[in-house]
Amino acid sequence: MTNLWTQRFAWRTPKGNLPLPPGRFGLPIVGESISYLRDPARFMDQRQKRYGTIFKTHLFGRPTIVFIGADATRFLFTNESQRFEMTNTPSFEVLLGANSIGVKTGSAHQILRKQLFQAFEPRALAEYATTIEDMTRRYLHRWERMGTLTWYSELKKYTLDIACKLFVSVETASDENLEKVYQTWSEGLLSIPIRFPGSKFDRAVRAREQLLARIDEMINQRQQHRNSNQDVLEILLQTQDEEGNRLSSEEVKDNVLGMLVAGHETLTSALTSLCLLLAQHPEVLQAARAEQEQLGFTLSAAEGVTQPLTQESLKQMTYLEQVLKEVLRIAPPVVRSGSRKVLESCEFGGYLIPQGWDVFYQIQETHQDQNVYAEPKRFDPERFAPDRTENKQKVFSYIPFGGGIRECLGKEFARLEMKVFAALLIREYQWELLPGQNLERVVLPFSRPHDGLKVKFWRRESGRDVGMNQMCVNG
Ligand code: HEM
CATH class of the missing domain: 1.10.630.10 (Cytochrome P450)
Known part of the structure; x- marks a missing residue:
């Protein structure tokens, strides 16, 4: 079964002499999403040990290439919008809304x-x-x-x-209802995007409508009194x-x-x-x-x-x-960063990165690179002292806020x-x-x-x- 599944994607990838990165797609339809969601850190760790810092998998219904390390993240961040474009899960797209910066791409994103x-x-x-x-x-x-x-x-x-x-x-302390509605909305961000009365996603969509109505009210008030x-x-x-x-x-x-x-x-x-x-x-x-x-x-x-x-x-x-x-x-804090859709097939690290696939960059694992950080598992603020600045050895080896044109705005x-x-x-x-x-x-x-x-x-x-x-x- 797995072989057929792998062959299906191999057949769909553009022709070329370059191999696909190592890795596997897992089960039909769900791919490896269940193992990923069960323990994302373990998932990444096991595969990195087995395949290295670039590997293929299948997550959330999409063939995906995982990027770990400063070289890979630099390739992604410096090619953003030419070769890669932000992509979100369906629940994120609906709950954030079509006008959200997290959903916009290209020049519309830059203007906003x-x-x-x-x-x-x-x-x-x-x-x-x-x-x-x-x-x-x-x-x-x-x-x-x-x-x-x-x-x-x-x-x-x-x-x-x-x-x-x-x-x-708004003082939320005096507005507990707003806090509750907000929680319902934010809990829906990682839910399965199926609406039926009472489903997590349905409750989150309703919460979004209430929050938008509340902000709308605020905008109207502002228009009357600055x-x-x-x-x-x-x-x-x-x-x-x-x-x-x-x-x-x-x-x-x-x-x-x-x-x-x-x-x-x-x-x-x-x-x-x-x-x-x-x-x-x-x-x-x-x-x-x-x-x-x-x-x-x-x-x-x-x-x-x-x-x-x-x-x-x-x-x-x-x-x-x-x-x-x-x-x-x-x-x-951000372990599941936004994924990127590959806009045109390209090569990285000797592998084919096929058009239409997703690329998923990893912050946590990039911060654990022993070639950049001495004893990476140790909590050691001295590594950022002016005489060490370990992160300066390689651009994009320190990326808690992402990087490039989509680096954290806040x-x-x-x-x-x-x-x-x-x-x-x-x-x-x-x-x-x-x-x-x-x-x-x-x-x-x-x-x-x-x-x-x-x-x-x-x-x-x-x-x-x-x-x-x-x-x-x-x-
Ligand atoms: C420690 C706190 C924070 C961390 C670790 C963090 C991390 C991140 C990361 C990793 C991204 C990039 C995601 C990607 O590449 O797909 C991002 C984007 C973003 N962050 Fe933050 N963030 C933090 C706080 C904030 C705050 C306080 C705000 C706003 C008030 C904010 C607003 C945004 C926005 C609007 C984007 C999207 C930027 C774009 O797409 O152009 N973040 N953040």
Whole structure:
């Protein structure tokens, strides 16, 4: 059966002297999707060991070539739109909407990207920093009051609150219904795209309609009374391209919605990994805290809080920057990145990359290349120190945000939120892992610890250092 299946695709590929990459297609119709979904990391690891960094498989109904490593990702990113084009699963296409940047391709994508970028320019980011800081302090107090918590679900609320406040000036804390509708919509993104009453996909499509209606209402209100806050919605309503064209309200709605998912699920994953890795590596936490103290941010005994952050002070936190970089290398939030459709047959690494197939680039495995990263499995922020900069040896060996013309649009926003959160957390708070939890990493839809990271959380006393004996790293 498998042979016939393989032959079918071999027969369909364009003729040429080049061989197809090694690998197999698996079962008819489903291909290897079930093994992939069961454990994506194991799937990739086993095949990489067996076939190398380029191999063929069959995922989600499509013959697919997997690309691992800097050379392959460079080939993909530098040929984007000539030889490769973004492709999404049917559920993604429907739930994101036809006007979403994640779905657009070619020149339409580039024009839209330029317009959306205005919401993430340095001037806009500087405006967002104060809200991020206020919201972070509010949540840190909440967790202090809670004492013990499951951090992943709390961080999800925190990042969604920030996104709602900055993107559409809505306080989700006071709008629980919006949070629930949003969850239903985002859960549908990885569902099977079949609509029958009550199916996950059907509920998600209805949730999308409700969310769009809500954003529509906001747009109408803005048209009557201009919003004094420069939130993302306001920037998108005002932005114009070189010919003075504004975004249509359909474009604004689809992209505000898309950014809510892109902008908070990924950050939740990144911040959860940061908290876990710092608990498991007290020496790194201590070094990051020492940097804060060197910069003059000490806990005041009277109030138990440190001074507010400034753009300048954030820039000076170079060790913290290395820590955050290493978190995104070792535990990249996006494991199932967008696939690309091959527009014209080409050659890479001595193999045929046939027109009409998909290419699926791997972030996690690219970050584990021993030729670039010494002891890649080790959490070692020093690898990004100015005298080592291991990632500089090869372009596109460090790709937590993707690369090329489709590189993450919210990259600087994400880096800002991570830094503000990390700085306030490590200066003023301490946490330890609760025993008996499963810390194994689950990677779909976004990377996170199996049990959601259960911790005990408290405010540090002035001058008290990390209590090493309180560190509990067993899973
Ligand atoms: C740590 C946090 C984040 C990570 C790791 C991340 C990662 C990524 C990756 C890997 C891609 C490329 C996907 C591909 O090549 O198929 C991407 C694209 C994108 N990201 Fe992010 N992201 C993060 C945060 C954000 C935030 C905060 C926003 C917006 C508020 C955002 C908006 C976008 C958009 C709009 C795209 C599509 C860009 C395009 O197609 O031109 N991301 N992101």
